[in-house]
Amino acid sequence: MHLTVPLLINPKAGSLFRSGLKSWLDDHRNDFTLVPTTSAEDLTARARELAEAGEPVIAAAGGDGTLMNAAQGLVGTQASLGILPCGTMNVFSRELGIGSRRFDIALDAIQNGARQEVDIFTVNDRPFLQMAGFGPDASIVKLITPKLKRNMGAAAHIITGLQVAVRHHPLITVTLPDGKSMSGTQIIMGNGKRYGGEAHLFADARYDDGKLDAAIIHQESMPILFEILGCMLQRGATRSNVSEFTNLCTFEECEITAEGTIDYQLDGDYAGTLHPGESVVIRRIPGRLRVCIPRTPIPTTPLGRFMSHPMVYAWRSFLRRAKDF
Numbered sequence: 564m565h566l567t568v569p570l571l572i573n574p575k576a577g578s579l580f581r582s583g584l585k586s587w588l589d590d591h592r593n594d595f596t597l598v599p600t601t602s603a604e605d606l607t608a609r610a611r612e613l614a615e616a617g618e619p620v621i622a623a624a625g626g627d628g629t630l631m632n633a634a635q636g637l638v639g640t641q642a643s644l645g646i647l648p649c650g651t652m653n654v655f656s657r658e659l660g661i662g663s664r665r666f667d668i669a670l671d672a673i674q675n676g677a678r679q680e681v682d683i684f685t686v687n688d689r690p691f692l693q694m695a696g697f698g699p700d701a702s703i704v705k706l707i708t709p710k711l712k713r714n715m716g717a718a719a720h721i722i723t724g725l726q727v728a729v730r731h732h733p734l735i736t737v738t739l740p741d742g743k744s745m746s747g748t749q750i751i752m753g754n755g756k757r758y759g760g761e762a763h764l765f766a767d768a769r770y771d772d773g774k775l776d777a778a779i780i781h782q783e784s785m786p787i788l789f790e791i792l793g794c795m796l797q798r799g800a801t802r803s804n805v806s807e808f809t810n811l812c813t814f815e816e817c818e819i820t821a822e823g824t825i826d827y828q829l830d831g832d833y834a835g836t837l838h839p840g841e842s843v844v845i846r847r848i849p850g851r852l853r854v855c856i857p858r859t860p861i862p863t864t865p866l867g868r869f870m871s872h873p874m875v876y877a878w879r880s881f882l883r884r885a886k887d888f
């Protein structure tokens with residue numbers, strides 16, 4: 564039976580056109596019923612309504628921010644989220660093996676793929692999908708304007724990164740439910756392995772183990788960046804490859820306080836500022852989010868991804884056919 568899936572979409576989003584999704588959708592009219600949305604809240608509400616109406620799969624087109632809004636409506640329901648990743652980074656989609664802007668793979672995951680349950684954590688009741696950062700990395704994304712992101716893509720992070728690196732960074736403390744606490748100047752929490760694009764920050768994180776992985780980095784300025792980059796170059800931090808200034812841990816719940824004013828980001832978007840005397844609580848939502856994932860995930864090595872690129876794939880099948888001929 565052919566499954567026609569409701570697709571939550573912001574018809575005015577520029578990413579729709581930039582990513583090529585708009586023209587791809589023109590060729591796949593029979594696979595989706597478009598559900599136009601007007602705002603983030605509207606998208607969450609429509610997702611929830613469709614789930615309550617008994618739709619087995621509800622798709623959303625967008626980057627990590629849009630997917631989070633859809634997830635907010637779907638978490639704890641029986642409906643599965645179908646992902647059409649047309650954002651800039653698409654970290655959550657990569658984590659689930661769907662890749663970035665690979666709409667054929669995304670459609671195959673929706674129609675023939677497996678269903679995976681994923682943990683959703685919240686910061687002061689605001690959910691995020693992939694990661695949360697407290698400190699300099701959040702100050703960096705706070706400085707990135709939509710225009711800069713659009714024009715420069717990932718390079719925007721490097722430019723604003725240098726601006727933030729020269730500042731002083733207040734001490735941030737993570738307190739676990741058992742009273743144990745750890746401090747650092749940059750805290751990063753991951754629901755999965757990836758931090759930005761394809762870069763892995765947590766080598767052993769899993770999105771279905773009920774826990775967040777955290778790196779608590781106690782460094783000044785530039786060394787924070789080097790520590791993060793060093794971990795990413797080694798495909799993620801493990802206890803054996805981080806410096807003595809970084810603590811790795813996992814937890815289900817924690818509280819964060821800071822001795823000075825700090826910023827925090829959720830899934831790469833600036834989410835708020837924490838002042839001395841205030842705290843934020845991070846915890847898991849009891850229900851899980853069901854997501855459509857491909858039976859064969861996209862390879863995570865650079866060579867594997869290159870070989871599975873649609874152009875390379877088409878060329879390889881052409882060569883195979885030519886050989887048989």
Ligand SMILES: [Mg+2]
Pocket residue numbers: 682753754755768769770771772773774775776
């Ligand atoms: Mg986990």
